[in-house]
Amino acid sequence: MKKLIELDINGRLYEVAVNDRDLLLDVIRKKAGLFGTKKGCGEGDCGACTVLIDGKPELACLKLAIACQGKKITTVEGLIQEGGALHPIQQAFVDHGAVQCGFCTPGMIMSAKGLLDRNPKPTLYDIKHELSGNICRCTGYKRIIEAVQAAAEVWSKEGVK
Amino acid sequence: MADKDLKTKWNLTPGGWNLEGVPAYQDEKRFTQVGRSVPRVDGPVKVKGEAVYTGDMILPGMVYGKIKRSTYAHAIIKKIDYSKALELPGVLAVITGEEAPNKWGIVPQAANETVLAIGKVRFYGEGVAAVAAVDEETAEAALELIEVEYEPLPVLLDPFESMARAGEVLIHEDSPKNILHEGEQVYGDIDKAFAECEYVLEREFHTNYPQHGFLEPQTALASYDPQSGQMHLWASTQIPHYLHRQLSIVLEIPMNKIRVTLPAIGGGFGGKGEASIAEFVASLLSRKIGRPVSVTFERNEVFFTNKGRHPCHMKVKMGLDKEGYIKAIDFDNTLDKGAYSGWGMVVLFYTASMLHLPYEVPNVRFRGRSVYTNKPSTGAMRGLGGVQPRWALECIMDELAEVMGISPYELKMKNAIESSHTCINNMFVPHSEYKKCLETAVEKSGFLEKHGKLPFGKGIGIAGGYYISGTAYTLYQNYKPHTSVMIRVDTEAGVTLMCAAADIGQGCNTVMAQMVAEELGVHYEDVHVQSGDTEIGAFDLGSFASRLTYASGAAIKMACVEINQKIKETAAGMLGVRADQLVLKNREVYSMYETKKRIPWEKVVEAYTSINGSLVGLGNFSPPRRKGIDIVTGNRVQGANIGHSPTFGFSAQVHEVEVDVETGRIYVKKVTEAGDCGTPVNPMSVDGQVEGSIMFNLGACLYEDQKLDANGKHLNPNFHDYKTPTTMEMPEMDTNIVESYDHTAPFGVKETGEGAVQPTFPAITNAIYDAIGVRFYNLPITPEMVLKALKEKKAVEASSK
Ligand code: FES
Ligand code: FES
Numbered sequence: 001m002k003k004l005i006e007l008d009i010n011g012r013l014y015e016v017a018v019n020d021r022d023l024l025l026d027v028i029r030k031k032a033g034l035f036g037t038k039k040g041c042g043e044g045d046c047g048a049c050t051v052l053i054d055g056k057p058e059l060a061c062l063k064l065a066i067a068c069q070g071k072k073i074t075t076v077e078g079l080i081q082e083g084g085a086l087h088p089i090q091q092a093f094v095d096h097g098a099v100q101c102g103f104c105t106p107g108m109i110m111s112a113k114g115l116l117d118r119n120p121k122p123t124l125y126d127i128k129h130e131l132s133g134n135i136c137r138c139t140g141y142k143r144i145i146e147a148v149q150a151a152a153e154v155w156s157k158e159g160v161k
Numbered sequence: 162m163a164d165k166d167l168k169t170k171w172n173l174t175p176g177g178w179n180l181e182g183v184p185a186y187q188d189e190k191r192f193t194q195v196g197r198s199v200p201r202v203d204g205p206v207k208v209k210g211e212a213v214y215t216g217d218m219i220l221p222g223m224v225y226g227k228i229k230r231s232t233y234a235h236a237i238i239k240k241i242d243y244s245k246a247l248e249l250p251g252v253l254a255v256i257t258g259e260e261a262p263n264k265w266g267i268v269p270q271a272a273n274e275t276v277l278a279i280g281k282v283r284f285y286g287e288g289v290a291a292v293a294a295v296d297e298e299t300a301e302a303a304l305e306l307i308e309v310e311y312e313p314l315p316v317l318l319d320p321f322e323s324m325a326r327a328g329e330v331l332i333h334e335d336s337p338k339n340i341l342h343e344g345e346q347v348y349g350d351i352d353k354a355f356a357e358c359e360y361v362l363e364r365e366f367h368t369n370y371p372q373h374g375f376l377e378p379q380t381a382l383a384s385y386d387p388q389s390g391q392m393h394l395w396a397s398t399q400i401p402h403y404l405h406r407q408l409s410i411v412l413e414i415p416m417n418k419i420r421v422t423l424p425a426i427g428g429g430f431g432g433k434g435e436a437s438i439a440e441f442v443a444s445l446l447s448r449k450i451g452r453p454v455s456v457t458f459e460r461n462e463v464f465f466t467n468k469g470r471h472p473c474h475m476k477v478k479m480g481l482d483k484e485g486y487i488k489a490i491d492f493d494n495t496l497d498k499g500a501y502s503g504w505g506m507v508v509l510f511y512t513a514s515m516l517h518l519p520y521e522v523p524n525v526r527f528r529g530r531s532v533y534t535n536k537p538s539t540g541a542m543r544g545l546g547g548v549q550p551r552w553a554l555e556c557i558m559d560e561l562a563e564v565m566g567i568s569p570y571e572l573k574m575k576n577a578i579e580s581s582h583t584c585i586n587n588m589f590v591p592h593s594e595y596k597k598c599l600e601t602a603v604e605k606s607g608f609l610e611k612h613g614k615l616p617f618g619k620g621i622g623i624a625g626g627y628y629i630s631g632t633a634y635t636l637y638q639n640y641k642p643h644t645s646v647m648i649r650v651d652t653e654a655g656v657t658l659m660c661a662a663a664d665i666g667q668g669c670n671t672v673m674a675q676m677v678a679e680e681l682g683v684h685y686e687d688v689h690v691q692s693g694d695t696e697i698g699a700f701d702l703g704s705f706a707s708r709l710t711y712a713s714g715a716a717i718k719m720a721c722v723e724i725n726q727k728i729k730e731t732a733a734g735m736l737g738v739r740a741d742q743l744v745l746k747n748r749e750v751y752s753m754y755e756t757k758k759r760i761p762w763e764k765v766v767e768a769y770t771s772i773n774g775s776l777v778g779l780g781n782f783s784p785p786r787r788k789g790i791d792i793v794t795g796n797r798v799q800g801a802n803i804g805h806s807p808t809f810g811f812s813a814q815v816h817e818v819e820v821d822v823e824t825g826r827i828y829v830k831k832v833t834e835a836g837d838c839g840t841p842v843n844p845m846s847v848d849g850q851v852e853g854s855i856m857f858n859l860g861a862c863l864y865e866d867q868k869l870d871a872n873g874k875h876l877n878p879n880f881h882d883y884k885t886p887t888t889m890e891m892p893e894m895d896t897n898i899v900e901s902y903d904h905t906a907p908f909g910v911k912e913t914g915e916g917a918v919q920p921t922f923p924a925i926t927n928a929i930y931d932a933i934g935v936r937f938y939n940l941p942i943t944p945e946m947v948l949k950a951l952k953e954k955k956a957v958e959a960s961s962k
Contacts, residue, residue, distance in 0.1 A: 140852030
């Protein structure tokens with residue numbers, strides 16, 4: 001039996017019909033049409049589906065959609081700034097060559113966002129630790145970590161929403 | 162980068178002269194677009210989550226396909242009953258193997274796989290039926306309703322067992338010894354050479370069974386139009402052309418009625434270098450129902466279909482003379498092919514080819530065989546055919562250096578080849594900075610000060626490697642150019658490069674834009690790249706064998722000749738100077754002698770197109786072919802041309818490790834790498850490739866291994882039990898691009914994406930030896946192996962006291 005629920009994704013309310021078993025990842029992608037959030041495994045092992053739920057990085061492939069009612073969900077599409085400008089984390093990923101195939105990128109960026117929101121001045125260990133649930137097979141992680149460090153710098157200097 | 166920076170970077174005067182007084186246009190190395198780190202053209206859409214991958218596409222009327230997979234590793238299929246599945250509301254079609262009996266495989270002589278199994282399954286997880294349904298849930302439910310009756314056969318999981326029991330069990334009826342191919346290559350006089358050697362060592366090495374783990378599972382979206390008979394397939398592949406060709410064979414549709422398009426691709430590493438069942442199934446189902454069908458693998462299906470690296474069982478004997486010069490290598494390799502042939506004998510003979518570089522080896526014997534087992538098939542994985550023999554050879558050299566009492570660095574430097582080297586198998590290396598790689602890595606890591614001198618538990622190891630920059634041969638008999646490009650110039654689209662190269666994440670679209678811009682004298686931002694489409698783009702073999710930068714670069718250069726000639730002729734009239742005295746640079750056309758005579762490039766294009774319409778240049782490239790012979794006797798040697806390449810990239814790595822003697826865990830702390838990739842077109846991308854390579858094989862060296870139970874059931878088809886490295890395992894990485902320029906190559910380029918994976922296994926293994934005094938001959942090197950070895954070592958030491 002499908003139920004009609006409301007989900008707050010990136011500040012917009014989406015009215016979606018879901019089963020009890022429907023996963024947030026599938027709803028975000030197929031019902032809300034937000035394809036930035038990726039499915040690399042569907043089993044909670046790769047981090048590609050990371051989104052923020054009430055500011056906390058969570059794996060959308062493990063979350064039931066109905067459990068997310070009344071919560072604020074942020075996907076990678078929600079980071080975009082005024083006039084289409086990139087969020088400092090996104091900009092840093094581009095500038096530092098932290099993107100290759102890009103399939104891990106949205107999840108990485110959301111994990112980084114979760115970290116910097118909580119801890120704008122992370123140590124190298126903090127960053128490594130926070131991103132350890134996100135697999136990237138292309139980059140070897142070095143440039144991703146550099147990008148997060150660079151973004152943290154911009155963050156503490158200029159402040160970000 | 163601003164124009165100003167470009168000028169100062171290359172020391173150009175405003176007139177285009179460099180400070181040494183040589184006109185810049187005469188110095189082929191003075192680039193403005195090539196050789197600079199620029200952000201990737203696809204960076205912004207990817208960070209915004211707006212890049213469209215195949216699985217992100219929805220077409221009107223699109224439905225979903227799912228594949229029913231075998232629960233036996235080796236069994237006769239007695240019956241498949243899908244009547245109940247067909248009755249399920251929402252199910253549109255079910256297909257089985259008989260629907261498409263034509264065999265596929267990237268090497269046509271060896272093609273022996275059908276889309277879905279016919280009559281028999283040969284590995285656990287092989288597809289036996291497929292369903293199209295209105296949504297994925299219904300398709301999955303339908304799979305449950307398909308009943309398959311099997312009669313189990315004995316399962317052969319080990320290549321030696323497979324050969325031994327071939328009299329009793331055959332995996333393929335037409336391979337009576339369960340061997341796909343066996344071969345021997347002999348160069349020089351191996352026995353005589355060993356007899357004359359001062360130092361001879363013989364060892365056995367066994368590698369593991371890793372998988373690429375690209376983050377985007379294979380996905381295909383097929384749309385068949387019954388009215389026109391046209392098939393359009395969007396697919397996450399590295400090889401639009403080979404896929405195109407195989408689709409044509411399997412579907413029995415002419416190639417000109419099939420179009421393959423690549424959306425964004427989420428990594429490949431060789432795994433998408435073969436067609437995937439997803440592509441065939443989507444196409445077959447779409448043709449059957451006349452609606453677009455999307456098929457996306459679940460992660461476990463990625464593991465089931467595998468095509469990862471061949472486990473190799475290698476016996477290696479190496480001999481050195483008194484001074485330490487390598488005199489002979491005797492190499493015997495048994496490769497575990499898994500169930501189907503795929504790349505066929507190619508990988509077998511690559512492992513043979515890899516013996517001839519990066520050191521001078523005058524006498525070589527290779528014997529090898531690729532053996533069928535009831536495992537998910539092996540195939541191409543980053544550094545195909547190179548990684549396994551390189552590990553064995555660099556490890557045995559480490560041991561030999563110890564026996565000789567010299568540094569492994571010294572031994573490598575002594576034997577390292579230099580530019581213009583011809584190997585005994587007639588492989589020609591136009592250019593090499595391998596020695597510089599070794600020197601740089603050693604100097605920057607302090608290897609000589611540390612090696613053999615660190616406290617117990619800490620170690621440092623060195624290894625080198627190389628890889629091809631494309632191959633001289635196509636995978637089927639063919640003499641057409643391996644790459645063609647079209648460049649269109651006009652006022653409407655500016656500069657557009659149309660080709661069928663595949664950007665699988667490595668960044669070739671950016672690199673090609675840089676090369677086009679360099680050649681035409683514009684900026685890389687001015688170039689639109691339309692790649693990865695068999696209809697829009699001209700012909701290209703695909704992304705494998707690290708061929709793209711070289712091959713596309715050569716074709717681009719050729720295409721630009723024609724365009725530049727017309728631009729110059731037009732500008733000549735406009736400026737009143739001779740066409741052959743004009744220079745194209747930085748969006749301007751100017752006289753090399755009277756530099757005040759200049760005009761914006763765009764104005765010239767406008768003038769030309771106003772008279773003639775769009776300006777189009779065509780270019781293509783075929784790598785030079787050389788015979789595969791023993792250069793001493795001149796005799797032809799089977800498979801000896803496999804591994805020939807227009808040029809070669811080199812890499813040296815020093816790894817520093819810490820071994821926790823309590824837990825057995827190995828921590829790679831620091832990696833110092835130096836690579837010869839010729840001209841780095843985009844140095845930031847080169848570093849990214851190298852860092853990615855190091856982590857890729859660090860994982861396969863220490864953690865990654867697919868495990869099967871005694872019945873061949875896959876035990877770890879997920880990222881939870883199949884452990885890839887995370888940020889926590891990332892060492893400090895110092896990667897260095899050594900100064901290098903191959904004059905025979907377009908823009909002086911070479912490969913970089915696969916050379917840097919080669920030294921990682923042996924550098925780590927040698928570092929572990931330096932740390933704890935134990936040499937390992939099996940991969941991956943796990944904590945259990947370390948603890949066991951340490952215990953044994955202790956026991957030996959105690960008993961000898
Ligand atoms: S898709 Fe959710 S963790 Fe992999
Ligand atoms: S960029 Fe490809 S997986 Fe991270």
